[in-house]
Amino acid sequence: MLGNKIDLGRAASEDELRVALGLHHLTTGKGKTAPQGIRPMELFMCSVVKRSGYGEGFRWMGNFIK
Secondary structure: OEEOOOOOOOOOOHHHHHHHHOOOOOOOOOOOOOOOOOOOOOOEEOEOOOOEOHHHHHHHHHOOOO
16 A cells, blocks of 8 residues: 655545555555465555655565566
8 A cells, every 4th residue: 555645734644544454454464475364454654746755665566466
């Protein structure tokens, strides 16, 4: 998941977004592997305007594409 718009002053923090979406215990971490039998899911905060964060998210996702 990509949490966009972090360039705005009123943007939610990563923790606030995790709570709002109920993700605190559902994400699998930002490493290159996920626990066996669990679908990988992670949240990456980003700003397309500032060109930050989304590259890390896409690279992470690339680790799981077969």
